[in-house]
Amino acid sequence: MPTVLYEKKGHVSYVTLNRPEVLNAINSEMREELEQVWFDFEQDPDAWVAIMTGAGRGFSAGGDLRARDRGAAPTRPAHSYSHRDVMKPIICGINGPVRAAGMDMMLPCDIRVAADVATFGMTMTSWGVMASTGASQLPRSIRWANAMELLMTAEPINAQEAYRIGLVNKVVPLEKLMETCDEYAAKILRNSPTAIRLTKEAAVRGRDATLAESLHIGSMLGRYSGTTEDSKEGPKAFTEKRKPNWKNH
Numbered sequence: 001m002p003t004v005l006y007e008k009k010g011h012v013s014y015v016t017l018n019r020p021e022v023l024n025a026i027n028s029e030m031r032e033e034l035e036q037v038w039f040d041f042e043q044d045p046d047a048w049v050a051i052m053t054g055a056g057r058g059f060s061a062g063g064d065l066r067a068r069d070r071g072a073a074p075t076r077p078a079h080s081y082s083h084r085d086v087m088k089p090i091i092c093g094i095n096g097p098v099r100a101a102g103m104d105m106m107l108p109c110d111i112r113v114a115a116d117v118a119t120f121g122m123t124m125t126s127w128g129v130m131a132s133t134g135a136s137q138l139p140r141s142i143r144w145a146n147a148m149e150l151l152m153t154a155e156p157i158n159a160q161e162a163y164r165i166g167l168v169n170k171v172v173p174l175e176k177l178m179e180t181c182d183e184y185a186a187k188i189l190r191n192s193p194t195a196i197r198l199t200k201e202a203a204v205r206g207r208d209a210t211l212a213e214s215l216h217i218g219s220m221l222g223r224y225s226g227t228t229e230d231s232k233e234g235p236k237a238f239t240e241k242r243k244p245n246w247k248n249h
Contacts, residue, residue, distance in 0.1 A: 003030040005055070006037045011048040011193070012185050013041050020056025025064040026101050035081045042086045045248055048193040049185045052083070052109060053093035053178065059118070062100025065127060084108045087201045089188050093181040094118045095174065099156070104133040107141055110200065111184050112167070114159040115174040120167060121156030140207065142166050192230035193248045198222075 005016040015037055017024035024030075041047050054060055083090055083105075092109035099121045106112060114120075122138065124131040131138075131151050138147040146165040150157070159171045172180045188196060198221045206214030225231055229249040237244035 002033060003027070004033040004037055006040070008044075008047060011046060011189055012182070013044075013047045013050045015041075015050055015052040017052075017054040017060055020054075022064065022066075023058045023061035023097065024054040024056065024102070025061045025066075026105070027064040034083075038083045038086055039081045042088065047088070048196075048248065049089045049091065049188050050083075050086075051091045051093060051178075051181045051185060052105075053095055053181070056096075058096030059092075059094045059098040060102025060105060061097065062102045062123070063129075082108070087197050087204070088193075089185075089196060089200065091181050091184050093177050094120075094159075094168065095177055097121075097156075100124045100129075100131070100134070104137065107134070107137040111169050113177060113180050113184065114162060114168040114171050115177045116159050116171055117174050118159045118162070118171075119156045120150075120159075120162050121154065122150045123154045123156070125152070126154040192228075192234060192244065192246050194228045194230040194246075195225060195234075198225050 001018070003017070003019050005014070005018045007014045007016075015034075017026075017030065019025060019027075019030065041050055089111070090109045092106050092112045094106065094112060094114040096115065096117055097119050098106055100123050103120060103122055122131050122134050124134065135151055138151060141147070142165050146167075157165075159168070162168045163171045170180060202214075202218045202221045206217045209217065229247045230244075233244050233247065
C-alpha cells in the first residue's frame with residue numbers, strides 16, 4: 001500500500017498522505033514517495049495546480065515517533081526534493097489534526113483551507129525535539145508573537161484561531177473542504193500557468209531578499225514572461241473578446 005496517493009484530473013493533481021492508521025505520521029517511506037510525487041508534479045507540463053490533503057480523520061500527526069523510538073532511520077533525508085522546490089501553485093486541504101512535521105509540510109503550501117474540525121500544533125518540544133524547520137518557516141508565515149507562542153508553548157489551536165492569526169486562508173465545514181480546494185484550483189486555472197509559475201518564483205525568491213534584490217528578481221522574470229506564448233495569447237484573447245487558450249509556454 002503506497003503511503004502517498006497521487007491522482008491527476010485534468011490540470012489538477014491530488015496528493016494524499018496515506019497512513020490513516022497512524023494519522024498520516026511521516027516516516028522515511030512517505031518522505032521518499034513524496035519526493036518522487038513532487039518531482040513528477042513539477043516536471044509534468046500538464047499538471048498546473050496541486051491539492052494536498054490527508055486520508056482518514058486528519059492531515060498529519062507529524063514525524064513518526066514510534067519509528068524513531070525503534071531506532072529506525074531518520075525521517076528527513078539530508079538532501080531531498082520537496083514541495084518547497086516546486087514553483088507551481090499548491091493548495092492544502094487540512095481535514096483534521098496537523099502537528100509538528102505535519103505543520104512543516106503544510107507551511108510551504110500557497111493556499112491553506114482548513115476544515116472546521118482541524119487543529120494545529122507545533123508540538124515537537126513537548127517530546128524533546130526542537131522545532132527546526134518550523135522555527136524557520138512559521139515566523140515567515142504569521143506574526144512573530146503568534147509564531148513564538150505556537151513554537152514555545154507547544155499547545156494546539158483550533159481552526160478559527162488559525163484563521164484569525166493568518167495561518168490559513170479559509171475555514172469551512174469538513175464536508176465542503178475538498179470542494180473549496182477545487183474552487184480555488186478552478187480560479188487559478190483561469191489564469192496563465194506560465195505567468196502563475198513565474199509570479200510564485202518571484203515571490204519565493206524575493207521573500208528573503210533585500211528590496212533592491214527583490215525588484216531585480218521581479219524585473220528579470222518579468223522580461224522573460226514577456227517572451228512566452230501565454231503573454232501573447234492573453235492580449236489577443238482580450239482583443240478578440242474570448243477566453244484565453246493557455247499553452248503553458
